[in-house]
Amino acid sequence: MLPWKRVLRPLTALLLTAAVALVPAATAHADSAPSSGWNDYSCMPSAAHPRPVVLVHGTLGNSVDNWLGLAPYLEHRGYCVFSLDYGQLSGVPFFHGLGPIDKSAEQLQVFVDKVLTATGATKADLVGHSQGGMMPRYYLKFLGGAGKVNALVGIAPNNHGTTLSGLTNLLPYFPGAEDLLSTATPGLADQVAGSAFMAKLNAGGDTVAGVHYTVIATQYDEVVTPYRTAFLSGSDVHNVLLQDLCPLDLSEHVAIGLIDRIAFHEVTNALDPAHATRTTCASVFS
Numbered sequence: 001m002l003p004w005k006r007v008l009r010p011l012t013a014l015l016l017t018a019a020v021a022l023v024p025a026a027t028a029h030a031d032s033a034p035s036s037g038w039n040d041y042s043c044m045p046s047a048a049h050p051r052p053v054v055l056v057h058g059t060l061g062n063s064v065d066n067w068l069g070l071a072p073y074l075e076h077r078g079y080c081v082f083s084l085d086y087g088q089l090s091g092v093p094f095f096h097g098l099g100p101i102d103k104s105a106e107q108l109q110v111f112v113d114k115v116l117t118a119t120g121a122t123k124a125d126l127v128g129h130s131q132g133g134m135m136p137r138y139y140l141k142f143l144g145g146a147g148k149v150n151a152l153v154g155i156a157p158n159n160h161g162t163t164l165s166g167l168t169n170l171l172p173y174f175p176g177a178e179d180l181l182s183t184a185t186p187g188l189a190d191q192v193a194g195s196a197f198m199a200k201l202n203a204g205g206d207t208v209a210g211v212h213y214t215v216i217a218t219q220y221d222e223v224v225t226p227y228r229t230a231f232l233s234g235s236d237v238h239n240v241l242l243q244d245l246c247p248l249d250l251s252e253h254v255a256i257g258l259i260d261r262i263a264f265h266e267v268t269n270a271l272d273p274a275h276a277t278r279t280t281c282a283s284v285f286s
Contacts (some may be wrong), residue, residue, distance in 0.1 A: 038071045039063075041118040043080035051150055052119045053271065054112055055083040058130025058257065059097040059187060066129055066257065073264045079271070080119060084111040086135075087187050097131050098187040101197055105138040112139075112148055123150040125271050129257030130223065131191060133157025133215070133230075138201055140208050151212040153270045155257045156221055160202060160229040161193030193229075207234030214270035216256070216263050218242045223253040240266055246281035261286070 045052055053074055057066035063083040074081050086107040087099035097104065112124055126136045126149055133154025139145035140152065190197035207213055217230040219241060224230050231239040242249050242256060242263055251260045265283035269276035 038067075038075050038081045039083060040080075041115075043119065045080050045119055045121055046078055049077075049079045049272065051121050051123055051125050052080040052082055052115050053125050053127055054108075054115055055081065056086070056108065056126060056128035056132030056136055057083065057097060058128070058132045059087075059191070060095045061129065061132070062094055062096050065094075066132070069259045069261075070127070070257070070264055070267065073261070074268070074271075077268060082111075082115050084108065086111075087131075089185070097135075098185045100186040101131070101135050101190040102138060102142075104135050104187065105143055108136060108139050109143045109145060112145065116148060123148055125149070125151045125153070127153040127155070127267055127271075128157065129155045130253065131158055131187065134159050134191075134201075137206075140211055141201070146208045146210050149211055151214065151270060153214045153216070153267055154230070154232075155216050155263060155267070156218060156224055156253050157215060157230050158191050158224045159206065159215070159232055161195060161198040162191060162224050162229070163193050163226075205234065206232040207237060209236075211236070212270075212273075213237045214240065214266075216240045216242060216266055218249070218251050218253070218256045218263075220250055220252040221256075238270065242266075245279045246283070248281050 043052075055063075055067050055071060057063060063085045067083050071081050071083065084107065085096050087097040087101070087104040089098045092098065115124055116122070128134070128136055133152070134157040136145065136149070136152055137159070140149060189195060192198075213232055213234060213236060215231050215237070217224070217227050217240070219227055221227040221230070242251060242260070245266065246262050249260065249262050251263065256263050261284045262279060262281065265286055266279045269279060
């Protein structure tokens, strides 16, 4: 890499971070904000946004910390926003998404039903980060979720298993490591490339009919590797690489879900495609 590029990359990251910090979320269409918001079950979807949005956190995340950026962003744009905790292990507080993924999908099933009953909506939209963008596919495919979900938006989702930059390939060389991983943190073991869970999830195709799929990935992802394994195949799939929208965006796996307003803008395009606007580097100010 040329010396000027070594300087440009951290400088660009600093500028984007500063922009995020300086643009208050309340300035973005605050006049269209609903009377009630994030995890408020009195929130009634509007005609403009008739479906509640359910946010699904990633591995080691939770219903609050994962969404301190995106939940207010959506709320101020008039959406009814809800989030859940799933995949909790006994004795492990705060850090969730570690339980068996099929069981986590059952928790999502219960939560979506709860949100639909409270809001009176017939379908919800799901937005998930990391495991949260992949786990709902089990709910859609095996638990009847396709009839209750309009769209699934995955932000850096682990859709086809990960090698963690090759580290998972070393597991067979450490006797007992794979068994320990499966026993102690099954939610992690399920996400390893080539796992039985991944084989079942993707057998017969990535998608189910009737659901609109969007995947937003970053080429700097150090968790979902190779990063293009996040992308889905199917007739109703929109795969987006963040750097195609803004080449200056250096967000990696965590930042794309937590603070990246460029990715957030593309989420809103997926939730309301009839009113989508072009996503660019300037979307950080929107």
